[in-house]
Amino acid sequence: MSTDWDALAAHWNDExxxxxxxxxxxxxxxxxxxxxxxxxDSVLHAAMAERGWLGxxxxxxxxxxxxxARAAHTCALWTATxxxxxPVDFVELTEMAAFAIQQAGPNDSQRSFLDAVCRxxxxxxxxxxxxxxxxxxxxxxxxxxxDGDEWVIDGAKIFTTGAHVADYVFLLARTSVQPRKHDGxxxxxxxxxxxxxxxxxxxxxxxxxxxxxxxxxxRVGREAVVGEVGRGWSTLLTGLAxxxxxxxxxxxxxxxxxxxxxxxxxxxxPMERSVAVDLAMVAARIEAARACVEDVARxxxxxxxxxxxxxxxxxxxxxxxxxxxxxxxxxxxxxxxVAGPAGVLGDEGAIEHWFRGSQVSTIYGxxxxxxxxxxxxxxxxxxxx
Amino acid sequence: xxxxxxxxxxxxxxTFSRFFGGSDSGHQMSVDAAGQWTRFVELGGHxxxxxxxxxxxxxxxxxxLVARAAGRGVAVAPYLEHVHAFALLAxxxxxxxxxxxxxxxxxxxAGPDDAAPRLVQGGAVAGALVSVDGTEVxxxxxxxxxxxxxxxxxxLPMARIGFRASTPxxxxxxxxEVVREARADRDLVEAAWLLGAGEAALDLVVRHVxxxxxxxxxxxxxxxxxxxxxxxxxxxxxxxxxLDRVARLHWGDPRRVRLAATTxxxxxATAETIARETVQMFGGYGVCDxxxxxxxxxxxxxxxxxxxxxxxxxxxxxxxGDVS
Numbered sequence: 206m207s208t209d210w211d212a213l214a215a216h217w218n219d220e221x222x223x224x225x226x227x228x229x230x231x232x233x234x235x236x237x238x239x240x241x242x243x244x245x246d247s248v249l250h251a252a253m254a255e256r257g258w259l260g261x262x263x264x265x266x267x268x269x270x271x272x273x274a275r276a277a278h279t280c281a282l283w284t285a286t287x288x289x290x291x292p293v294d295f296v297e298l299t300e301m302a303a304f305a306i307q308q309a310g311p312n313d314s315q316r317s318f319l320d321a322v323c324r325x326x327x328x329x330x331x332x333x334x335x336x337x338x339x340x341x342x343x344x345x346x347x348x349x350x351x352d353g354d355e356w357v358i359d360g361a362k363i364f365t366t367g368a369h370v371a372d373y374v375f376l377l378a379r380t381s382v383q384p385r386k387h388d389g390x391x392x393x394x395x396x397x398x399x400x401x402x403x404x405x406x407x408x409x410x411x412x413x414x415x416x417x418x419x420x421x422x423x424r425v426g427r428e429a430v431v432g433e434v435g436r437g438w439s440t441l442l443t444g445l446a447x448x449x450x451x452x453x454x455x456x457x458x459x460x461x462x463x464x465x466x467x468x469x470x471x472x473x474x475p476m477e478r479s480v481a482v483d484l485a486m487v488a489a490r491i492e493a494a495r496a497c498v499e500d501v502a503r504x505x506x507x508x509x510x511x512x513x514x515x516x517x518x519x520x521x522x523x524x525x526x527x528x529x530x531x532x533x534x535x536x537x538x539x540x541x542x543v544a545g546p547a548g549v550l551g552d553e554g555a556i557e558h559w560f561r562g563s564q565v566s567t568i569y570g571x572x573x574x575x576x577x578x579x580x581x582x583x584x585x586x587x588x589x590x
Numbered sequence: 591x592x593x594x595x596x597x598x599x600x601x602x603x604x605t606f607s608r609f610f611g612g613s614d615s616g617h618q619m620s621v622d623a624a625g626q627w628t629r630f631v632e633l634g635g636h637x638x639x640x641x642x643x644x645x646x647x648x649x650x651x652x653x654x655l656v657a658r659a660a661g662r663g664v665a666v667a668p669y670l671e672h673v674h675a676f677a678l679l680a681x682x683x684x685x686x687x688x689x690x691x692x693x694x695x696x697x698x699x700a701g702p703d704d705a706a707p708r709l710v711q712g713g714a715v716a717g718a719l720v721s722v723d724g725t726e727v728x729x730x731x732x733x734x735x736x737x738x739x740x741x742x743x744x745x746l747p748m749a750r751i752g753f754r755a756s757t758p759x760x761x762x763x764x765x766x767e768v769v770r771e772a773r774a775d776r777d778l779v780e781a782a783w784l785l786g787a788g789e790a791a792l793d794l795v796v797r798h799v800x801x802x803x804x805x806x807x808x809x810x811x812x813x814x815x816x817x818x819x820x821x822x823x824x825x826x827x828x829x830x831x832x833l834d835r836v837a838r839l840h841w842g843d844p845r846r847v848r849l850a851a852t853t854x855x856x857x858x859a860t861a862e863t864i865a866r867e868t869v870q871m872f873g874g875y876g877v878c879d880x881x882x883x884x885x886x887x888x889x890x891x892x893x894x895x896x897x898x899x900x901x902x903x904x905x906x907x908x909x910x911g912d913v914s
Contacts, residue, residue, distance in 0.1 A: 211845070467907065478903065485903035489856035492849060493828035500831050517824035574817065581816035584823055585796050588811040 217281040242414040244294040254325025263304045276505035280453045287457030295367040302329040302375035305444030309432035330367040332376035349378040358423040365418040390437035411562035449515030453498045459526035490525040513583040516576040523566040530563035610663025620745035623666040631693035641680025648840040650778045657779035661786025668712025671697035674776035675720045681768030703753040713749035714739035730756035744892020774850035780897035781857035788861035791886040795868040825860040851905035858894040865890040
């Protein structure tokens with residue numbers, strides 16, 4: 206299959222710009238949402254749904270369902286939304302959960318959920334990490350036991366981003382103890398308004414609010430199980446692979462910070478050679494990350510394996526994003542420290558905000574150390590201990 | 591592997607990888623450069639350059655594949671310089687066919703044609719020279735002029751050549767875009783060579799860490815090494831994908847010149863990182879001449895310096911109008 210990736214990227218950039226104009230989404234509004242720490246906007250969410258942009262990669266009712274390049278459209282869309290700093294973080298998390306549920310074979314209740322996702326009516330957060338199970342997510346201790354026709358969930362999750370506005374949590378729980386810790390896990394789609402669910406805020410370096418969520422005797426029906434009982438690990442991996450396929454989002458952010466930085470430097474006059482050398486290397490790394498994002502999209506479109514390639518894409522795109530945020534502050538100097546619209550980028554977001562926000566990119570979505578483990582094992586076939 | 595090659599391209603890559611010896615020949619630091627060029631011409635390798643063979647087409651993909659194969663093995667023939675020279679000749683509309691048919695190796699030197707001998711890449715083998723000074727382009731024959739190669743870090747066939755000893759053939763004033771597009775071809779084959787060498791070095795070190803046991807286990811099982819190698823292979827795969835994307839762009843594509851500059855910069859950094867890690871992970875053997883690891887470091891470091899000679903970092907940056 207031949208796809209003009211540059212044309213696709215330009216198309217989705219234009220579409221996102223048009224959407225922003227149509228709903229009057231100004232830079233100052235973007236700024237306000239970022240300042241709030243809750244990276245979601247219901248007007249934007251509804252506008253994306255109206256245009257058929259939700260469920261584009263996985264829903265059979267999507268206007269893109271028959272398009273063999275639908276995954277490539279998705280990659281380009283998330284790259285563009287992030288380039289334009291649209292607060293779509295919770296929508297992305299919802300898409301990830303929905304993709305995994307779609308792949309696991311949804312029941313009637315879950316089909317209703319998926320339809321509602323496409324209509325932009327619901328949001329889901331991810332309940333994977335626990336206080337003592339971060340990168341080692343299979344060490345989850347949150348437990349679910351069957352009591353008659355109900356599952357009873359007890360435990361705690363951390364970094365349940367978006368849980369304070371979402372409707373559901375896509376939750377990993379242990380349903381049996383097995384010799385191999387990856388066995389005996391099950392995925393649930395749990396309503397966050399269920400009795401016994403408690404959400405507590407965690408404020409982060411990047412200004413984003415995430416949450417700790419607690420589950421105290423939370424009762425859900427059998428229909429809340431996603432996929433097979435005890436096979437939750439493979440369902441979880443499907444979701445994580447989809448998340449990594451969205452790594453265009455970090456590419457979009459890196460490209461935006463890079464372009465804004467060049468704009469600032471252009472206004473300052475001729476660039477020192479040492480600065481130009483540093484920026485040239487960033488430009489080169491961004492282009493390499495872009496080539497990787499395109500490769501992953503192409504692989505998804507062609508039905509080829511992409512999980513290891515997605516890990517490498519995550520590694521390259523987040524490392525350059527984070528390195529650039531350090532470099533931008535160093536190059537611009539004290540003006541880069543000024544927060545809010547008074548900073549050198551004006552309404553387009555302060556460099557210090559980019560700096561703070563970039564730090565988590567190498568941690569969320571599977572830390573980059575985990576990605577390196579995946580690459581070492583599957584790309585290089587290096588021995589394990 | 592990430593490279594997106596069709597059957598013809600795969601065959602070309604295999605053919606020239608075998609010709610240059612592949613990564614298994616890495617224990618050799620050098621071979622007879624003039625002899626290698628003669629055999630390369632017999633194989634028709636010199637014709638895989640812009641304007642020489644119509645099958646090369648408007649992109650730099652096929653020269654990049656040959657260059658990648660050259661990087662994998664022990665390549666001392668001045669193929670990269672030859673590609674650059676013919677890109678200039680083709681852009682100038684010179685009768686490049688008459689220049690190419692005799693199998694002469696061409697090379698390129700930038701800067702004024704002053705009296706002092708200049709260090710010329712490929713100069714120890716080349717029979718003809720393209721001198722580029724801004725948009726002034728002059729062609730010289732080096733026939734009957736056999737300069738001694740300058741011993742160097744990477745065993746490159748470089749030599750000092752004085753223009754007074756050379757025979758002028760023709761001169762042109764090139765359009766600036768011709769010089770830039772030809773430089774883009776050079777950037778791409780240099781990038782491909784570096785990545786070919788990086789691939790070979792990485793193959794070598796990955797085999798080593800799988801087989802070498804210390805503390806009763808393969809050293810490749812240590813996360814300290816695994817993570818660095820994961821970084822290496824991720825950068826290499828990204829660089830190869832980028833090369834593949836840019837090498838397929840046609841002359842005149844507005845993206846090509848800038849992206850070619852970014853490609854060679856990234857390829858050079860990637861290959862150097864792999865070479866450094868290869869020596870380090872081989873431990874003491876990494877500095878022993880009878881092993882391939884130090885040869886890769888020497889070759890890659892030397893070629894990186896040559897590839898980025900005359901490099902302008904601004905070429906990698908979008909122009910003001912392109913910034914959103």
